Amino acid sequence: MTLNVLSVASEAVPLIKTGGLADVAGALPAALAPHGVAMTTMLPGYPAVIARAGKLRVVHRWDSLLGEPARLLAGAIGANKLLVLDAPAYFTRDGGPYGDPAGKDWPDNGRRFAAFGRAAADVASGAVKGQRFDLVHAHDWQAAMALAYLRYAPFDPAARVPGVMTIHNMAFQGWFEAALFDRLELPRGAWSIEGVESYGGVGFLKAGLQLAQMVTTVSPSYAAEIRTPEGGMGLDGLIVSRGDRSRGVVNGIDIAEWNPATDPALAARFTARTLGKRAANKRALEAEFGLDPDANDSGGPLFIVITRLTWQKGMDVLPEVLDHLVGNGARLALLGSGDASLEAALRSGAARHPGRIGIRVGYDEALSHRMQAGGDAILVPSRFEPCGLTQLYGLRYGCVPVVSRTGGLADTVIDANPAALAAGVATGVQFSGVNYHGLAAAIGRTVALYRQPEQWRRIQRNGMASDVSWSRSGGEYAAIYRQLVAEAA
Ligand code: ADP
Ligand code: GLC
Numbered sequence: 001m002t003l004n005v006l007s008v009a010s011e012a013v014p015l016i017k018t019g020g021l022a023d024v025a026g027a028l029p030a031a032l033a034p035h036g037v038a039m040t041t042m043l044p045g046y047p048a049v050i051a052r053a054g055k056l057r058v059v060h061r062w063d064s065l066l067g068e069p070a071r072l073l074a075g076a077i078g079a080n081k082l083l084v085l086d087a088p089a090y091f092t093r094d095g096g097p098y099g100d101p102a103g104k105d106w107p108d109n110g111r112r113f114a115a116f117g118r119a120a121a122d123v124a125s126g127a128v129k130g131q132r133f134d135l136v137h138a139h140d141w142q143a144a145m146a147l148a149y150l151r152y153a154p155f156d157p158a159a160r161v162p163g164v165m166t167i168h169n170m171a172f173q174g175w176f177e178a179a180l181f182d183r184l185e186l187p188r189g190a191w192s193i194e195g196v197e198s199y200g201g202v203g204f205l206k207a208g209l210q211l212a213q214m215v216t217t218v219s220p221s222y223a224a225e226i227r228t229p230e231g232g233m234g235l236d237g238l239i240v241s242r243g244d245r246s247r248g249v250v251n252g253i254d255i256a257e258w259n260p261a262t263d264p265a266l267a268a269r270f271t272a273r274t275l276g277k278r279a280a281n282k283r284a285l286e287a288e289f290g291l292d293p294d295a296n297d298s299g300g301p302l303f304i305v306i307t308r309l310t311w312q313k314g315m316d317v318l319p320e321v322l323d324h325l326v327g328n329g330a331r332l333a334l335l336g337s338g339d340a341s342l343e344a345a346l347r348s349g350a351a352r353h354p355g356r357i358g359i360r361v362g363y364d365e366a367l368s369h370r371m372q373a374g375g376d377a378i379l380v381p382s383r384f385e386p387c388g389l390t391q392l393y394g395l396r397y398g399c400v401p402v403v404s405r406t407g408g409l410a411d412t413v414i415d416a417n418p419a420a421l422a423a424g425v426a427t428g429v430q431f432s433g434v435n436y437h438g439l440a441a442a443i444g445r446t447v448a449l450y451r452q453p454e455q456w457r458r459i460q461r462n463g464m465a466s467d468v469s470w471s472r473s474g475g476e477y478a479a480i481y482r483q484l485v486a487e488a489a
């Protein structure tokens with residue numbers, strides 16, 4: 001029996017992306033299709049989404065969706081069904097999905113994403129003719145209120161469906177002052193510790209975690225970390241109370257989109273058997289970042305970093321180790337956007353090492369592909385990382401991941417310790433301590449491995465052979481869906 005699942009997310013490639021959530025939400029429909037799941041993705045109707053979505057038709061109207069008129073538009077992304085919530089008062093604005101052009105959160109984000117959740121719950125509980133779903137899969141706090149409306153105010157209680165709540169990052173919880181509650185059009189009973197109340201306000205993610213039939217997060221290690229005060233960020237008690245209703249399912253990547261053998265963004269395409277062709281990509285990257293060419297690869301590795309410039313990603317520590325990195329004969333090409341003070345620190349570090357360190361500020365998808373194809377090693381020094389995708393792209397492209405031992409980074413990279421090297425299974429370098437000493441030691445280890453070309457090639461090939469696809473995790477999600485639908489029957 002085919003299951004119809006409504007995946008509710010605030011971003012999804014190829015329509016709108018600020019981070020890994022978009023890659024995952026965009027990849028899930030194809031990941032689930034082989035497992036008998038027909039997934040429809042529901043997105044907010046930001047201008048970019050409506051502009052890029054192609055043909056859309058109106059399938060439903062709300063005179064008042066938490067006080068504003070709205071329409072539901074239906075279309076497709078490739079072979080997969082798409083629903084778009086067109087509510088101009090909430091979503092038609094310049095800037096990003098969550099903030100103004102200067103990056104400041106929209107002051108009405110609570111209302112915006114409550115309305116999104118309200119609409120998703122309506123769709124999932126029979127409000128729209130011709131749309132029928134067996135289950136709702138909500139991603140992050142922006143979609144979480146769908147589960148609250150399904151529980152407390154479904155369109156048709158008889159059509160109420162089970163819900164999965166996936167945490168992509170516990171650091172973003174969608175917490176709002178208590179006054180918001182009166183505008184949510186939820187019954188009084190929802191204002192309780194079993195409902196949407198959280199630390200005296202309204203907790204969107206908290207509500208989703210409380211009310212979902214299954215909570216998942218994006219790696220097994222992160223699933224364990226959020227059960228602790230440090231990783232749970234105030235919601236660890238709730239996660240622990242959910243017992244075996246909380247699991248980790250590691251992310252995959254879209255291996256068609258990220259394929260070095262066919263990637264149109266690259267100067268030279270390659271496979272694990274033609275690693276020598278990576279050199280042309282490296283030369284192109286050096287030129288693009290103004291780095292001294294190293295035609296014989298006689299020095300150290302060319303490190304790359306592709307990231308949001310934030311504390312989570314360890315980007316405050318990176319400037320401290322630049323001298324050490326260059327002193328070891330290595331070079332660095334960094335692509336990032338985010339915090340202006342981190343950007344300034346990186347720029348001043350780069351200025352001390354012309355030709356050795358190149359920084360590009362901005363967001364550039366094609367460049368990120370070229371970097372994975374031309375860099376030797378990708379550095380991911382995150383303080384915490386629910387899953388992380390850039391290390392998976394690195395594995396796929398023979399760009400050896402050098403990662404802090406946390407969350408999904410710990411789960412996806414096999415450290416080149418003596419046992420792993422002897423067994424021939426290492427795929428990268430792990431380190432602990434996101435501080436000067438931790439990073440400096442990891443850089444030193446990576447440089448030493450790089451200077452043993454046979455060893456290095458083995459690590460590259462192992463990475464390229466590791467399964468970073470959705471095949472296993474797609475099956476795990478499908479099994480969860482089937483279990484919940486069976487329980488609800
Ligand atoms: P997060 O979602 O926490 O930022 P992930 O590693 O899961 O971390 O996903 C980040 C995604 O965004 C990856 O697809 C990565 O390639 C991409 N990315 C991050 N920063 C940039 C940038 N400046 N330019 C292009 N792509 C970027
Ligand atoms: C979040 C996390 C990241 C994860 C991504 C997709 O942005 O920070 O670790 O890979 O979601 O699940």
